Structure formats: C-alpha cells, structure tokens
Amino acid sequence: MSLSVNIKKKYKNFVLDIHFNSNERCLGILGASGCGKSLTLKCIAGIVTPEEGKIVLNGKVLFDSKLGINIPPQQRKIGLLFQNYALFPNMTVRENIGISCNKKNRKSITDRLLKEFRLNQLESRYPGQLSGGEQQRVAMARILAYDPEALLLDEPFSALDSYLKEELQQNLIDFLRKFNKDILMVSHSRGELYRFCDYIAVIDHGSLMETGNKRKIFEDPEKFITARLTGCRNISRAIRISDYEVRAIDWSVNLHTNKRVEDNIRYVGIQSCYIKPGEQHEENTIPINLSDSLEGPDQVKFVLTKQEDANYSHNSNLLWTVAKQEWRHLYQLKFPEYIQIPKEHILLLTESEKRKIC
Ligand SMILES: Nc1ncnc2c1ncn2[C@@H]1O[C@H](COP(=O)(O)OP(=O)(O)OP(=O)(O)O)[C@@H](O)[C@H]1O
Numbered sequence: 001m002s003l004s005v006n007i008k009k010k011y012k013n014f015v016l017d018i019h020f021n022s023n024e025r026c027l028g029i030l031g032a033s034g035c036g037k038s039l040t041l042k043c044i045a046g047i048v049t050p051e052e053g054k055i056v057l058n059g060k061v062l063f064d065s066k067l068g069i070n071i072p073p074q075q076r077k078i079g080l081l082f083q084n085y086a087l088f089p090n091m092t093v094r095e096n097i098g099i100s101c102n103k104k105n106r107k108s109i110t111d112r113l114l115k116e117f118r119l120n121q122l123e124s125r126y127p128g129q130l131s132g133g134e135q136q137r138v139a140m141a142r143i144l145a146y147d148p149e150a151l152l153l154d155e156p157f158s159a160l161d162s163y164l165k166e167e168l169q170q171n172l173i174d175f176l177r178k179f180n181k182d183i184l185m186v187s188h189s190r191g192e193l194y195r196f197c198d199y200i201a202v203i204d205h206g207s208l209m210e211t212g213n214k215r216k217i218f219e220d221p222e223k224f225i226t227a228r229l230t231g232c233r234n235i236s237r238a239i240r241i242s243d244y245e246v247r248a249i250d251w252s253v254n255l256h257t258n259k260r261v262e263d264n265i266r267y268v269g270i271q272s273c274y275i276k277p278g279e280q281h282e283e284n285t286i287p288i289n290l291s292d293s294l295e296g297p298d299q300v301k302f303v304l305t306k307q308e309d310a311n312y313s314h315n316s317n318l319l320w321t322v323a324k325q326e327w328r329h330l331y332q333l334k335f336p337e338y339i340q341i342p343k344e345h346i347l348l349l350t351e352s353e354k355r356k357i358c
Pocket residue numbers: 011012013014031032033034035036037038039040188
C-alpha cells in the first residue's frame with residue numbers, strides 16, 4: 001500500500017494535525033484513547049472531511065483541499081471495519097454480506113464469502129443471534145464483498161472478550177493474508193498491533209510522534225509517549241551527565257549507557273523484563289526493597305522501592321518481571337538486595353511537550 005496522509009481537522013476541543021507516508025502492507029496506528037486514531041481512519045475513508053490537506057492512496061488522490069478534490073466514500077475503494085462491526089440488525093448474515101455487492105454478481109460473491117468465512121451454517125441468522133467472533137467474520141465478509149483496495153480496521157477486537165481474542169486474531173490474520181489486502185489498523189492494544197502489523201505509527205493528542213518498524217518501536221522507542229504506549233513501566237526523569245552517562249532522577253542513580261546521550265534527553269526507561277539481579281560493586285545497580293509481588297500464571301511481577309529512599313515517591317518504584325521458573329530457582333528463598341539496569345536495554349527518551357508521569 002502506498003498511503004500518504006497530510007491533514008488537519010479541528011474541533012472545539014481537539015485538533016488532528018497529522019502527516020505520515022507508508023509503503024507498508026500492514027501499518028498500525030498506536031495511541032491512547034481520544035488521541036485521534038478513529039478520526040484519522042474516518043478522514044481516509046471519507047466519512048469525515050478534513051479542513052485542509054491531502055490524502056493519496058496507491059497513487060489516487062482521495063482528498064486535496066487545494067484542488068477541491070474529495071472523492072465520496074463509496075468510490076474510495078476502502079473497507080472500514082468499525083469497532084462494533086455496524087451490521088444491519090434486521091438483515092440476515094447473507095443479506096448483510098450481499099448488500100455491498102453489485103446486483104449482477106451478488107449471489108456468486110455472497111456464496112463464495114459465506115464459504116470462505118465459514119458462515120454457511122449461519123446465513124439465515126440475524127446479527128443478534130451471532131457470537132462476537134461470528135459478527136466479526138460477517139463484517140469482514142461484507143467489506144470484502146465490494147473488493148476494496150485497502151482495509152481500515154478500527155479496534156477490530158475491542159468488542160470481544162479476552163478468552164476469544166487470541167483465536168480470532170489468528171483467524172483474522174489468516175483471512176487477511178488469504179485476501180492479500182493492504183491494511184491500516186488502529187488500536188490502543190500494543191499486543192494486537194505487534195501481532196498484526198510490520199510498521200507502526202504512534203500518535204498522541206492528534207499529532208504523529210514516531211514511526212518505525214515494530215521491533216524498533218517496541219525495543220528502542222525514542223519518545224516518552226512511545227515507551228509508555230509500548231508497555232515500558234519503568235521511566236524516570238533524566239538529565240545528561242556526559243556522552244555515555246545519564247542521571248535517573250527518580251531512581252537517584254547515575255547510569256552508564258551504550259548509546260550516546262544527547263542534550264535533549266528527558267527520561268530514561270527500562271522494560272521490566274530486562275532488569276537483572278545485581279551486586280553492589282557492579283555498575284548501574286540500585287539497592288532495593290521488595291514492596292509487593294504479583295504472581296501470574298507464567299510470571300511474577302515485583303514492585304521494588306529504592307532502599308533508604310528519603311524522598312519516597314510513586315515514580316521511584318520499579319517493576320521487575322521474572323519468569324516463574326527463574327523465580328522458583330533463584331529468588332524464592334533469597335531475594336536480591338540490588339538490581340542491575342543493563343546498559344544495552346536502557347531507553348533514552350525525549351519529549352517535545354511537558355508531560356507528567358502518572
Ligand atoms: N464530531 C466530533 N465533534 C467533536 N469532537 C470530536 C468529534 N469526533 C471526534 N472528536 C474528538 O476528537 C478526539 C479524537 O477522537 P477519536 O475518535 O479519533 O479518538 P480515538 O483515538 O479513536 O479514541 P478511542 O481509542 O477512545 O476510540 C476526541 O477527543 C473526540 O472527542
């Protein structure tokens with residue numbers, strides 16, 4: 001998919017001012033609730049008209065405020081899958097799918113999609129008589145019935161309970177691969193986006209923050225907000241000490257780094273799974289007390305406070321995640337007095353706006 005978006009849309013309390021280009025098969029947009037994800041999709045689909053800007057999909061100009069181009073939604077060849085699937089409640093599964101096809105081919109296309117989405121047995125049912133996963137399959141089949149060039153998926157799994165999610169995610173991935181469509185998907189779930197997409201754009205308060213390959217975005221984010229949205233729980237305010245040393249203010253420790261510390265650094269972060277037990281003499285160690293532990297089926301999460309932390313604050317807490325197996329062998333009997341923050345996993349984060357860690 002070649003997609004170029006450069007648009008502005010203003011509401012009383014919100015401004016979407018976003019620009020990005022993508023040549024990826026599957027692009028994900030990650031952002032917190034209310035940051036403008038759905039609005040971006042609606043502008044691309046043509047349901048919402050931006051005040052200014054340009055949208056080009058696969059070489060075709062869909063919107064250009066300067067040239068007065070605004071292709072109607074039904075001519076954009078875009079399939080938009082809404083969060084709630086938006087099926088017609090008074091139509092059967094067959095009718096819901098068939099409504100998107102032209103009359104001439106309606107029967108043959110609907111028959112094919114009913115079969116491909118394993119909906120044959122359900123074709124006479126109404127949406128209210130279907131499970132969440134079945135509704136999702138009907139919605140996908142309905143979109144594909146009019147052969148769109150690109151699919152826009154808006155939180156496609158938000159209506160499903162977590163038990164079903166994993167299986168349905170895999171099903172949808174398989175279906176989408178089979179149909180070979182370009183996809184733009186938005187979600188506030190980092191796991192979902194990681195599973196589906198190769199490339200991720202992070203947005204916050206209506207603006208693009210960072211884009212990159214999903215591994216880069218998750219393993220080595222550059223911005224505070226990206227680190228937060230990709231699940232980094234340990235973030236401290238920071239100041240540069242030298243080229244390869246930074247002070248983590250909230251953890252009261254100087255950390256040596258592998259990467260060069262730039263002047264614009266504002267925070268340092270460490271993913272909870274990369275923390276290690278440490279020894280006093282090692283570099284990048286912090287003396288800690290165990291304040292709480294949260295045991296899950298495969299992992300244990302330890303909430304750590306710094307020893308003798310006179311300025312005890314919530315921000316100085318660290319979360320350490322350890323695989324259950326490792327915990328049983330190593331820490332169940334004697335908990336370490338120090339943790340180590342490995343150089344190679346330290347995130348050096350910038351932030352354009354002032355943001356409070358909460
Ligand atoms: N028609 C509208 N009138 C006024 N404000 C709007 C309108 N549509 C959206 N907004 C505002 O734009 C902002 C972004 O909305 P959007 O639906 O894109 O959020 P989102 O990132 O998809 O959030 P969520 O994950 O909760 O669905 C929100 O603050 C919302 O209130």
